[in-house]
Amino acid sequence: MTRILYSSLVLAVALATAAAAKDITVGLTMGATGPGASLGIHYKNAFQLMPKTLGGHPVKFIILEDKTDPAEAAKNAHKLISEDKVDAIMGSVSVPSTTQIGQIANETKTPMIALAPVALPPDKREWIFVTPQPTELMMGAVVDDMKKKGIKTVGYIGFSDSWGDIVLKALKKHAEPAGIKILTDERYARADTSVAGQVIKILAADPDAVVVGGSGTGGALPHIGLVERGYKKPIYHNHGTVNREFIKVGGKAVEGAIAPTGPLIVPEELSADNPVKKVATDFTKRYEQTFGEGTRNAFAGYSYDGYLLLDAAAAIALKKAQPGTPEFRQALRDALEGLKNVVGTHGVYNITPTNHNGLDERARVLVHVDNGVWRLMQ
């Protein structure tokens, strides 16, 4: 009798250890150094706030650094998938890096949460789910505001990289049907000491408004340049620009700057019936408690929404398969694709086979700089 008791005890312990060994593992490759550092640091910070379970099951996060280098990101992705056998992969800070990881995730059939937009054709995104709002959705809000203000012509100045192209493309998509003409396509680099040439060209074209396709503090340089040379019409930015450093750098000159962003930048000002209000307020509060007053930003929210999506999907997938198996990864992917009404910090995710992002108009608000703070535009 005692023998049976002992052996069953041993068996139980063995089973328990086996179960513990089968934690869900999630790999992250992130660029918290290199050109994307200013965003990557926030993305990475969010992982300190994540619960230690996924769908109620213990989870282990493996976080690697890719220096905002697509080649490094690809190397990390290979390592996470083949050596650490992760159940899902998350990353990274820039479009090129995220696209690289996406390709590998799709080939190896590993569910991926893309934390930045992915530049892949639809048939190669079967395993990829994207948390940030599509740029088209965001710039749609900008163009709506232009229509309201009766703006007919727009000058564009953006980064001389893929971000500058993406913002312009999204702007064009909405501006052209609305009959708004884009008069200039000027480019500058984050490290430029001056944008005088571009600014003069925009002033010569004299558009009704200017759209800046920069990000973070990088968006301030053309704005200041325009204001210094006496441009007084509206200047729009994009969701990559909304942080407090932008205002710190721009000072008085960027007063009145308008930008689209996710609701978690201004959760306090959202109306009480806004579905995102509670999640966004909680997250912002926790983030600022840990990292300091005024550190709220969109990027940490993308990481956290990625966690929320995985959390909801894992709860379903765990019923079908054990973590660490191809069956589990398949189940996780299928569960992600069927997620309905997952409330994140940025909006409400309704994922479908044809829409692997699933955010709608509830995921965007327009904010403007009002007395040195980003505030909701009414």
Next chain:
Amino acid sequence: MNVTVALWLSQDAVVNGSIYALLALALVVVYTVTRVIFVPQGEFISYAALSLATLQSGAVPGTVYLLIGGGLLIAVLDGSAALRKRKFKRLSAVLAENLVLPFAIAGAAWWAATRPDDLLIQVVVTLAIVTPMGPMLYRLAFQPVANASVLVLLIIAVAVHYMMTGFGLVFFGGEGVRTHLFPSAQFQLGVLNITVQSLAIVATSLVLIVLLAVLFGRTVYGKALRATALNRVGARLVGISTEFSSRLSFGLAALIGAVSGILVSPITTIYYDTGFIISLKGFVGAIIGGMTNYPLAALGSLIVGFLESYSSFWASAFKESIVFTSIIPVLLWRSLTSHRLEEDDEP
């Protein structure tokens, strides 16, 4: 394009070009004296701008710790060597320079951080933080291999650049800053809007260039630098410490970098890694001047300023390509007209 636009662009070109000119001069000084192609030159720009901004926000910049750390390292290295040779006078000099001085500067920084309105003090403290890093860098990274080939020195310089950029990210974070240095006053000259800032930049550059010319032409130290640049062995034979000349040249480079960083910080956003691109443009200017000729390097930098300004008007997407491609014809022309001097032929 009309005259007004051309004037505006030229004004911008002169302002930027004079900053590139300063950096080109620093690169030429370091290269001629030590044969190091000084890739980390730009880091002094970022360090100075970001340190100044940190002081203005009332905090002590992280660069202070780098200064103390570097000082400690040198104190241990040189101090133990002096102790072994029982040269106590040298020991006290080493300790004074590498322990007492950094801590004194750190104290000054701490004090300056409590006076956010005292611009002059902040600028002086920033210069005091950044300038000693030049000689320290030379002592730690280049002096042990001072006689290595240009290529080895270049590779070390690249490594130092990456190290310093990494430290910059740790100290200052990924976001950019601007400083508030000059009154935003401006006045009208014909169609031109001239800001006090741009005047200050051009004037400071000119003054520094004149001072450098005086230093090299009239003083013993300058002559020692020139002698080392001409012929290291010969200089040593007549009693010039090439080690001292090299450290002096690095100190000058750090000072010039810090001054440019402070000058440029109110007119643009400076990130922890911005300095590299700015100094790269100074490098293009120096290349146009052949890396050894001061007036040509300054002229080359001005050309870079004009190229940049006009190309940003006509084809802003290709601006960097235009600026950096411009060195190819220059290099072609130089390699066709001048006979090559193998640096390894030197004794």
